[in-house]
Amino acid sequence: MRPAAYSDCSATTVTMKINPQTVSWLQVAPLTVVLLVFFGIPMLLVGAVSFFDYERWQIVPTFILDNYIELFQSSLTLRLYLTAIKYVVIVWAVTLVVGFTVAYFLVFHVRSLTLKMGLFLLCTVPFWTSNIIRMISWIPFLGRNGVFNSALIDLGVVQQPLSFLLFSDFAVIVAYVHLNTLFMIVPIFNSMARIDPGVIEAAHDAGASRWRVIWEVVLPLSKTGIALGSIFVITLVMGDFFVVKIMSGGQNATVVSALSTEIASLQYPPAAASAVVLVVIVALIVSAILRLVDVRRELTG
Amino acid sequence: MIKNPKRANGQITRRRLLKSAAAGAGLAVGSGLVKGFPTVWAQNIKDVKLVQVGGSYSAIIDIGRQASKDLGFQVEMQTADHDALMNRLVNEPKTIDIADTEFFAQYYMVGRNIVQPIPVNKYKWWDKTVPIFTKGEYPDGRKVSAQGTLPYKVQYLESATAKTFAKGPTDLLSGIPTVYNADTLGIRPDLIKRKIENWSELLNPEFKGKSAIVAVPSIGIMDAAMAIESRGDLKYADKGNMTKAEIDKTIGILIDAKKAGQFRAFWSTFDESVNLMASGEVVLQSMWSPAVTAVRSRNIDCYYVPLKEGYRGWGSCIAPMAHLSGLKLDAAFEYLNWYNSGWQGGFIAKQGYYSSVPENAKKFLTADEWDYWYEGKPAKDDIKDPYGHLMEKAGRTRDGGSFWQRMGNIACWNTIMDEDRYMVRKWNEFVSA
Numbered sequence: 013m014r015p016a017a018y019s020d021c022s023a024t025t026v027t028m029k030i031n032p033q034t035v036s037w038l039q040v041a042p043l044t045v046v047l048l049v050f051f052g053i054p055m056l057l058v059g060a061v062s063f064f065d066y067e068r069w070q071i072v073p074t075f076i077l078d079n080y081i082e083l084f085q086s087s088l089t090l091r092l093y094l095t096a097i098k099y100v101v102i103v104w105a106v107t108l109v110v111g112f113t114v115a116y117f118l119v120f121h122v123r124s125l126t127l128k129m130g131l132f133l134l135c136t137v138p139f140w141t142s143n144i145i146r147m148i149s150w151i152p153f154l155g156r157n158g159v160f161n162s163a164l165i166d167l168g169v170v171q172q173p174l175s176f177l178l179f180s181d182f183a184v185i186v187a188y189v190h191l192n193t194l195f196m197i198v199p200i201f202n203s204m205a206r207i208d209p210g211v212i213e214a215a216h217d218a219g220a221s222r223w224r225v226i227w228e229v230v231l232p233l234s235k236t237g238i239a240l241g242s243i244f245v246i247t248l249v250m251g252d253f254f255v256v257k258i259m260s261g262g263q264n265a266t267v268v269s270a271l272s273t274e275i276a277s278l279q280y281p282p283a284a285a286s287a288v289v290l291v292v293i294v295a296l297i298v299s300a301i302l303r304l305v306d307v308r309r310e311l312t313g
Numbered sequence: 314m315i316k317n318p319k320r321a322n323g324q325i326t327r328r329r330l331l332k333s334a335a336a337g338a339g340l341a342v343g344s345g346l347v348k349g350f351p352t353v354w355a356q357n358i359k360d361v362k363l364v365q366v367g368g369s370y371s372a373i374i375d376i377g378r379q380a381s382k383d384l385g386f387q388v389e390m391q392t393a394d395h396d397a398l399m400n401r402l403v404n405e406p407k408t409i410d411i412a413d414t415e416f417f418a419q420y421y422m423v424g425r426n427i428v429q430p431i432p433v434n435k436y437k438w439w440d441k442t443v444p445i446f447t448k449g450e451y452p453d454g455r456k457v458s459a460q461g462t463l464p465y466k467v468q469y470l471e472s473a474t475a476k477t478f479a480k481g482p483t484d485l486l487s488g489i490p491t492v493y494n495a496d497t498l499g500i501r502p503d504l505i506k507r508k509i510e511n512w513s514e515l516l517n518p519e520f521k522g523k524s525a526i527v528a529v530p531s532i533g534i535m536d537a538a539m540a541i542e543s544r545g546d547l548k549y550a551d552k553g554n555m556t557k558a559e560i561d562k563t564i565g566i567l568i569d570a571k572k573a574g575q576f577r578a579f580w581s582t583f584d585e586s587v588n589l590m591a592s593g594e595v596v597l598q599s600m601w602s603p604a605v606t607a608v609r610s611r612n613i614d615c616y617y618v619p620l621k622e623g624y625r626g627w628g629s630c631i632a633p634m635a636h637l638s639g640l641k642l643d644a645a646f647e648y649l650n651w652y653n654s655g656w657q658g659g660f661i662a663k664q665g666y667y668s669s670v671p672e673n674a675k676k677f678l679t680a681d682e683w684d685y686w687y688e689g690k691p692a693k694d695d696i697k698d699p700y701g702h703l704m705e706k707a708g709r710t711r712d713g714g715s716f717w718q719r720m721g722n723i724a725c726w727n728t729i730m731d732e733d734r735y736m737v738r739k740w741n742e743f744v745s746a
Contacts, residue, residue, distance in 0.1 A: 070425060088742045095745060157593050175522055178594070179578045261578025262528040263571070265745040273530065273744075276396035277737045278403060278421070 055291070062284035071280055079285035088270070089286075093293075096266040099181075099256070100249045103188040107245050108238065110189070111196025115237070116230065119204040120212075135197055138190075147187045147255055154178040154186070179261030187259045192248055196241035203237030204230065239305035243298055250294050361386040361644045366393055366401065367413025369583075370603065370666070371492050371629050375699065376657050384651055386644050394582075395529070402427055406634055411645060412488075413631045417462035417531075417728045419487050423476060428632035430470045430485040435646045438653045438670045439486070443720075446490040446628070446669055447482070451721055461535065461553025461726035464490060464628045488630030489649045490669035492661050495624035495719040498536075499590060499600030503614045512536075512622050513544035514597060516570055525589055525598035528579035530740035531729055534560075535625055536599045537567050539724065543622050553728040557735055564739040568746045579744065583607075590615055602665035605712070606704055617712035623724030624713075628669075662686045663699040667716060689715030 062079055065072040083089050114135065122128045138146055153159050154177040161173035176182055207230065215225045253268035265273075267290050274283035365372050369392040377390035393401060399421065402412055412418075412428050422428045433439050444450050445457050449465030457463055469479040470487050478487065500509050505520075515524055515536065526533045538552040547562055549555060555563065570576065577595045580586045587607045589595040600617065608615035631652065633645040658668025659677025663686070668674035675683050684690040689711055696705040713719045730736055 082738075086738065088738065088745065091742075091745050151588075152592075155592055155594055175577075257528075257581070261525075261576075262581060262744065263576065263579060265741060269744070270741040273737055273741055275400070277530070277733060278399060279734060279737065 058284045058287050061280055062282075062288050064281045064284075066279060066281045079282045080289075082282065083285050083289060092265060092267045092270055095264060096250055099184065099188065099266065100246050102185055103192060103249050104242060104245050106185070106189050107193045107196040108242070110193050111200050111241055112234070112238070114193075114197050115200040115204050115234075116226070118201055119207075120230075132201065135194055139194060143191060144254075146190060147258060150183065150187055150190070150259070151178060154183055179259070179263060181260070181264065183259040184256050184264065187255050188249055188252075191255065192245045195244035195248065196238075199240035199244075200234050200237035203234040207233045235305045236307050239301050239307055242301055246297055246301075247294055250290070250297075358386050358640065358644060361641055362389060363387070363410040363641070363645060363648055364389045364391060364408070365411035365413050365631065366391045366398060366409045367629065367631070368392065368395065368398070368415075370601075370664070371661075372413050373660070376652075376660060379656050379660075380648060380651055383656070384644075384647060388648060407636050409634050410637060410641065411631050411648065412634055413491070413629060414488075415462075415727055416464040416467055416488070416490075416628050416630055417726075419467040419478075419630070420462075420729055422632070423467070423470065423478065423487055426474060426476065426635055428488065429635045429637065429642075430473055430475075430487055431489060431632065431646065431649060433484050433486060435649075436486065436489060437650055438673065441672060442490065442653075442669050443667075443671065445720065451717070458623070458626075458723050458725060460549075460551045460724065461625075461728035463726050464493075464630070488632035489653065491629045491631055491652065491657070492666040493626065493628030493669070493720075494602055494666050495626050495713065495723060496599070496601060497620055497624050497713070498597055498618055499586075499605045499608070500616050500618050501590060501593065501596040501614065502616050504593060504596045509597065509618050510621055511543045512539040512620050515540040515599075516544055516566075516575060518573070518575070520575075520597050522574050522577055523594075523596045524576055525578045525580055525586075525595045526576065527586070527599040528581040528744075530737050531733070532625075532727055533579065533599070534563060534736060534740065535725055535727070538563055539620075539622055539625065541566055543620075552725045554730050555732065555736070557732055560732060560736050560739050564743050567743050571743065571746055606665060606698075610702075610704070619713040619719070619722075623722040624719060625725055625727065626720070626723035627727040660699045663697065663704070667720065671716070685709075685711055687716045689713075689718060 061071065063075050063077070065074050065076050065078070118128055118131055122131060151158075155161065156173040156175060156178070158178070160177065161170075164170045165173065211229060211233075212225055215229050220228070250266075251268055253266060253272050256264055256266050257269060267286060271283045271286045271290070274280075274286070363386070365377065365388060367390075372390040372392045374390050377388040380388040395415070398414065399418060402409065402414070402418075403421065403425065406427050412422060414422065419428075439447065444452055446464050446468060449457050449459070449463055451457060457465070459466060467478050467487055468490075469481065469483040470485040471479045471483060473485065475485075479485075498509070498512070498515060514520065515526070517524075526536050534555075535552055538547075538549055538555070541547050541563060542549055542552070546566060547559070549559055578585070578589055580589055580598070583601065583604055586598065586600055586604045589598065590600070590604070590608045591611050591613050602617060605615050605617040631649065633642060633649075637645050653668065653670045653673060655668075655670075655673035655676045658670060658674025662668065662674055662678055663682065665686070667687075671687060675687075678686070681693045682696065685692040685696055685705070691710045692705060692707050695703055695707050696709070698704045
């Protein structure tokens with residue numbers, strides 16, 4: 013309440029000096045309001061519902077821990093998290109390698125600024141179409157009678173079409189990598205572009221090999237970009253259920269798949285409990301990343 | 314007059330308007346379009362708009378258009394898949410006027426009083442309705458399988474606020490039966506090259522990596538149970554209401570099959586099932602009747618194979634939402650009567666679904682169409698879909714045969730189990746196994 017009162021005063025008497033504390037309050041106010049309304053309150057509601065009981069046709073407002081107990085006692089929960097983490101780790105590693113390589117090439121090997129920006133924009137071209145179209149177009153490509161298998165058979169590489177290409181973990185990972193690599197490229201590109209070329213020249217002059225320069229100079233100085241890209245990729249994969257459903261042919265599930273099956277069956281309280289646990293786990297992962305890399309210092313520095 | 318031309322004009326216009334409105338109302342009443350309405354309502358009935366929300370196979374825009382034309386008020390169709398529909402019915406009931414759901418959804422709808430019952434005397438086709446719905450019997454008096462949600466079990470109510478269903482016929486209907494069908498497996502005869510006669514083939518290792526089931530837990534588990542029972546692993550007391558032990562065993566068998574690579578995919582949309590079959594990824598799977606036709610329309614052979622153990626039946630119903638009253642509720646009753654008066658039945662027959670009042674639907678089908686869809690006779694002419702596109706060539710007989718050959722052999726009905734909560738958990742285990 014106090015900051016609001018101060019701000020009224022400042023509005024009427026222009027010459028009056030604004031308390032610096034008030035300025036800070038005002039600066040954070042819009043974001044705080046947005047976060048409260050669109051994240052805080054819904055999250056509180058989800059948290060409340062996670063303690064409710066339910067029957068076939070109604071939610072019973074009460075306070076029970078059963079939803080959490082069921083969640084933690086079920087071996088399913090562990091399996092779902094292991095599946096999700098498996099996808100996260102693989103997708104993260106692949107997008108990191110691809111993202112880092114592409115960004116490195118763009119920043120250090122392309123001399124002309126115009127060409128650099130042109131190629132960078134080219135990376136975003138696939139994103140002009142919808143996520144779903146980009147994902148679904150893999151299905152006719154990877155199927156048993158799809159383009160890729162037909163080509164392999166015509167070339168005599170294989171006799172029988174490869175089944176593991178579609179409706180498998182392989183297909184899920186291909187789609188995730190395709191959908192998410194850009195989120196790695198952009199922040200890493202941004203970090204690398206800020207590296208002073210003089211630093212790299214100095215390393216070369218001091219006799220460092222190209223790999224050593226990458227490992228000891230470029231990589232540490234791109235940490236912020238890698239951290240930001242990782243946060244994007246990890247949260248997107250952890251929160252997905254659609255890609256895994258379509259690309260695994262419904263034969264695999266992650267945490268959110270199970271949650272969506274529960275919502276579809278109108279079982280809101282256990283779905284809310286899994287949502288709360290998922291949010292906590294993702295928050296822990298993100299805070300661990302932020303602890304490893306001081307994003308704030310690097311961004312302002 | 315010169316001083317105030319506007320007013321003079323206004324009077325003339327108003328008088329002319331009143332006159333034509335009266336004539337219009339007279340015409341409407343005279344032509345029998347607006348039946349059962351006090352004439353005073355005939356004038357504002359055209360302002361009524363009913364929103365029906367249901368599955369894409371039933372809430373069809375053409376039906377809404379025809380109803381609006383015949384009834385003189387507006388009927389708007391909106392489609393939603395089952396999950397979205399259930400969530401909307403429960404959470405935003407006031408955005409819907411006519412609920413269009415499968416019969417098993419009545420457990421939610423009546424349990425929460427989301428819909429209101431229809432007095433039998435407000436609905437004029439009840440004595441002409443197929444006895445599967447009215448009595449739970451076939452015309453020869455045999456009882457219809459009550460495994461799962463046999464519509465008859467949720468058809469009657471004791472009172473308007475009842476949360477459970479009446480044991481036998483009463484004067485209150487929980488909903489009006491609309492479309493229904495008998496579901497079975499779809500196969501690719503060109504790739505299988507032998508006779509398929511039992512549900513157990515779904516789990517036959519011969520089709521390893523080439524079979525699929527529907528990903529809706531409550532329906533997928535029934536198809537699996539049909540296969541398991543047919544293979545002889547397990548005999549269910551009620552496939553539509555399994556015990557926890559039965560669910561465990563069923564899911565156990567499914568997990569083993571999945572780990573052995575039996576299934577190519579679990580599909581969740583109509584298009585997915587069509588593409589799996591048309592591309593040859595799958596040669597045998599759970600399927601819906603129009604999906605089989607959709608595969609055939611690509612000149613790929615596909616057969617909706619009748620199986621010895623029988624069909625998995627399903628049926629939809631429509632009911633006015635609880636918030637309707639007065640003029641809108643009367644319009645809704647009028648609409649329910651229109652719905653099964655024939656036009657809709659003729660339309661959906663050409664998509665392979667049945668009407669609950671077949672004799673009305675018959676009026677809107679040619680003799681050849683009736684013989685093909687209901688009588689199981691070979692088509693004399695090409696069979697067209699409701700939009701006039703070629704569906705089947707002359708000479709073809711409907712897969713599974715006549716109405717009673719198909720509907721007379723229902724083994725179980727789409728449902729929601731008492732142990733639904735447990736089953737959904739186990740299903741998730743199966744999917745992630």
